[in-house]
Amino acid sequence: MRSTSVSDRDATRQAHSQGVGARPGTLIIPDDALPPKLFLFSYDANGFDECECSSYDELMQRFRGQPERRHWIDVRGYGDVELMRRFMQDFGLHPLQMEDVLGDYQRAKVELNDDGQLFLVSRMTEFTSQLEIDDDQLSLFTGSNYVLSFQDDYEDCLDTVRQRIRSGYSQIKQRPPLYLAYALTDVVLDHYYPTMAAIGDYIEELENVILRGRPNKRLLARILQIKKDIVRFRRLVYPEREKIAELLRMPDEVVSEEMKVFFRDCYDHAIQALDLTESYRESVSSLIDLYMSDQSNRMNEVMKVLTIISSIFIPLSFVVGLYGMNFQRENPQGGINPLNMPELYHPLGYPVLLGVLLVIVTGQLVYFYKKGWLTN
Template structure:
């Protein structure tokens, strides 16, 4: 029974783009804690305000934080979500720090976007960090920090870029009248945003799983270096996801155990579900890392087998020509049968050199030896896969 492998075309992906976009630390050693500097590549801040209650929602694209705060003050009794996109406006960050009395160390962590997922509790607010991952068609992974400040009736979110994966939450907020997102306060909004980020991990894992399946199919067709590079690229993405998912699980566990009144007790039920999702993601990542490692081992094994086949072919060819070369070497010595000066017959030299049809006899002998060797190797099974 022959195993047939489908010939699936390999998607055209630039291997050099299988990479991760993230920021490195920019702090200088010895800086005073709590100081922060705006990255010159940071985008100017755009501010969006969502003020809502059970049956009503108001939205505002604010020009600055002063307009956003005035908008929330004009909607007392509402829950507010202030979404700050881009961290390039010093005035916006300074205003938030002064207006909400935020610890300078927290503002430093918001701006220096290399933080791991974590949860920190202060007297009147909570500071939460998540890692928001996005994967484009070329397997370019964007690793972005998503920070939250949770207050009694207000949630402020900070993100580096204008694009995100949070539109499902905005749509639920606009459509889900009297739903949990409208009723359970800012702590539920915090859960909803974190849960959306976590669920997007599943989308990325599914894409990487499809990539590994395509690579596996092509490995059996024809192992080549491009496949090895793609496996290594997927492993690199998995390592980044692992770095984000493990502390994400720990952060959710801390929120579940927290007694802070800013976390609604009803929300903890939903946080437990997000915690389960984070555990599933960790299990999937570990499983896929093992799969990628196995595929890499398979590639090396197939390449080794391919090399063995090449060496086997060369060995057979060499084995056939060794006796032929031996015969040719003997008759290439040209020891004369008769001394050209004295005419003496040298009986112990090569009489075959002057034999009638000697050349034909030697060629037939060499051909018979080659045929006999090929027959012998065939019986031994050397020509079988």
């Protein structure tokens, strides 16, 4: 999956702004869309063929030349609107659904067409090296003997399914095309767990930084960012669960009871992913509380030091201020004012005052130490 610097808010704004005022079903190719690459897997119980087709005509020739086999048509890249129109025409795709494919910001969903064809959307996720969640859209169309997939990137998380088709024995080769759609959906769900594991490790790392007593404003920004990523991840997983639940409610002639057994397993995976997401969201909230508590404790330590310093200097300031008053010992008539600081003219007045100040400071420090204020 391509790593992107587009934020969730920017992506939403871009999705909403695409085709504003355009007729429904208008195909709009994103500016950064990659040139399409066409891959075809043709398989049955006896074997398989795969190829990267150089043109749409070659793809359709191979596809139509093997009607008895099942096919996975894998389209990677959207950068050719005429190619997308040919897919619509040849496979009977609804313009509104193709518009959703090219929009690339659809939530996970499933739609049943009048001809029994299913349209499924999933979100593939990855926790990038930039410590952010990146997601791409996977769009699937199912037919009587094919699965047609669209995605905007050349790299994905579906290599496991490709290897299963290449293997000597695979249930994908033995079962109808809907099983391939299930396998692709299941792999997407399975890749939620490495994403969540990476998120969990990152949360633990942030917690250790706080407990080591080295938090800073940058750390708070990282915590808030991972909180946003978890909320975003939940918005990806929750529709996935609803999509699978809707598949399980479909009539047996669309999704057989045999296939519903497999989709129930997907449903369980989606529930587990949601539970982990909720757990991580609570962990991040606790992390914010821990950060704020640590900051409060650090502030309390600073205030304690400042209070002790102030407590030491307050009596000293009082004594020094007292002797800084300009009450003269001698009056203008040449007489003596006996109550006006007689010690000002004492030969040992200054050292005695310093000794008194030292005794006050020492007494305060001893008192603070016995109270535990200097050690706790």
